[in-house]
Amino acid sequence: MKTQLPERIFLIGFMGCGKTTAGRLLAQLINYQFIDLDELIVQKKGMSVATLFENEGEENFRLLEKQVLAEVFEMRQVVVATGGGAPCFFDNMEQMNKHGISVYIKLTPKALLSRLRNAKEQRPLLKNKSETELLEFITQMLQKREPFYLKAMLNIEGIGLTASDILRVIENGSGLA
Ligand code: S3P
Numbered sequence: 001m002k003t004q005l006p007e008r009i010f011l012i013g014f015m016g017c018g019k020t021t022a023g024r025l026l027a028q029l030i031n032y033q034f035i036d037l038d039e040l041i042v043q044k045k046g047m048s049v050a051t052l053f054e055n056e057g058e059e060n061f062r063l064l065e066k067q068v069l070a071e072v073f074e075m076r077q078v079v080v081a082t083g084g085g086a087p088c089f090f091d092n093m094e095q096m097n098k099h100g101i102s103v104y105i106k107l108t109p110k111a112l113l114s115r116l117r118n119a120k121e122q123r124p125l126l127k128n129k130s131e132t133e134l135l136e137f138i139t140q141m142l143q144k145r146e147p148f149y150l151k152a153m154l155n156i157e158g159i160g161l162t163a164s165d166i167l168r169v170i171e172n173g174s175g176l177a
Pocket of ligand 1: 122
């Protein structure tokens with residue numbers, strides 16, 4: 001079964017959609033290595049994403065993100081959780097589709113809000129936002145980003161998502177359209 005799987009599986013979607021959790025479980029299930037793109041950046045630079053944004057600005061973070069993504073394209077048998085912004089800059093989405101298979105984990109703004117409410121502090125784009133501001137921000141940003149996310153080869157509903165669900169979608173070659 002494993003021989004039919006792509007060498008690289010990219011999980012994409014908005015912050016809080018569950019890319020890291022689902023990715024880790026999927027990697028275990030198919031015996032692939034799990035890579036968290038943000039984590040690779042943090043290791044490379046020796047500072048947190050929040051500090052990177054603060055010290056070097058978002059533009060430099062996006063350049064780094066692109067560089068690290070290119071390194072991942074050299075790896076084999078990996079499940080990669082990408083940061084929520086990664087698909088939306090440069091030609092990252094096209095590159096991911098060229099080097100592997102991409103799966104968009106889809107959630108509504110309200111569902112994202114309930115997951116992000118208590119996980120804002122380490123995310124520079126969400127920090128210091130009130131509940132109302134947060135929902136508005138998620139709704140608007142998702143609207144802007146979804147055209148990029150929808151370039152994914154497959155997409156899947158994020159509520160109650162399991163690693164087996166993702167595997168099934170990859171093996172069947174179809175998800176929600
Ligand atoms: C970002 C998402 C974050 C991280 C950075 C920017 C974004 O990753 O890359 O804070 O632009 O959506 P997660 O999606 O893993 O939170």
